[in-house]
Amino acid sequence: MFTYEVDEEISLKLIDEGDAETVFKLTDQSRDYLREWLPWIDMTTEIGDTRNFIKASKKMYAESKGLNTVILYNGEAAGIVGYNEVDWQNKIAYIGYWLGEGFQGKGIMTRATQALVDYAFEQLNLHKVDIRAAVENKKSRSIPERLGFQEEGKIRAGELLYGKYVDHVVYGLLKEEWEKMNASEA
Template identity: 60%
Template sequence: MFVHKIDEDLSLKLMELKDADWIFKLTNESREYLREWLPWLDFTIKPEDTVEFIKMCLKGFSENKSLNTVILFKGEIVGVAGFNNINWSNKTAYIGYWLGEGFQGNGIMTKVAKALTEYAFIELGLNKVEIRAAVENKKSRSIPERLGFKNEGCIRQAEWLYDHYVDHVVYGILANEWE
């Protein structure tokens, strides 16, 4: 079982099927808040949808293609973060994350993104970590900016978000730039 302790209050744990009800509950409680920037909320309408998502994540983990975790803050699931994809050929990991609305503003996601980046470089021996966020998603963009990631450009109309396209800013950091 993958568990990565960040500090006394914060850790990452590989998703398990038994986490489905908690993840779904958190998703449901933050649905309107998360819907602004995440395209999958309308497809996550019952706990079974979260079970299927976890199964997909566990398959990716078993195939060494991804690492998706729950974020535990003081023992409670408060969000999801991890490597949505690991490209071993190019030695690049792609971080994705979301945090329940009630847990915003505590520095949780910055610590999580930092821990994932360090894990990618130190434990996995990767060369690059990328984080993508919608241009207008200031909260999400502030995380890689705070951690010293470089703005590598904009992908126009990168994602369909319910009824419109959004552009994405691509942030990246190389192993030799990480301190």
């Protein structure tokens, strides 16, 4: 079982069937909050929907195409962070994430995402990490900005979100940029 210790408060656990009830409950408790930026919320109405997500996540992981983890904050499920896709040919990981409403403002997502960035470069030997967020989603955009990602551009009408199109901002971090940041911290 994949578990990655981030720090004394946070660990990332490979999502599995045993997480279905907890993840669905967290989704359901934060439904109104998460709905603003996540198009799948209205399609996640019962635990079976979460089980289907977990099955798809496990298949993606088994095929080395992605990785979804449950963020554990002091042992409690707080959200999901993962590689929505790993493009092995071009050595790029695409990170996606969400956090339950009650876990906001504690630096959890910044630390969890940093751990996945580090893992992508140190363990998977990837060349680039990509994060995309809706232009108006300030909380989601703040994660790559805090972590030193470069804003690379905007995708017009990048996502259909509850009947309207939203533009996306694309952020990227190259391995050599990550290495420079880590060298300056040492």
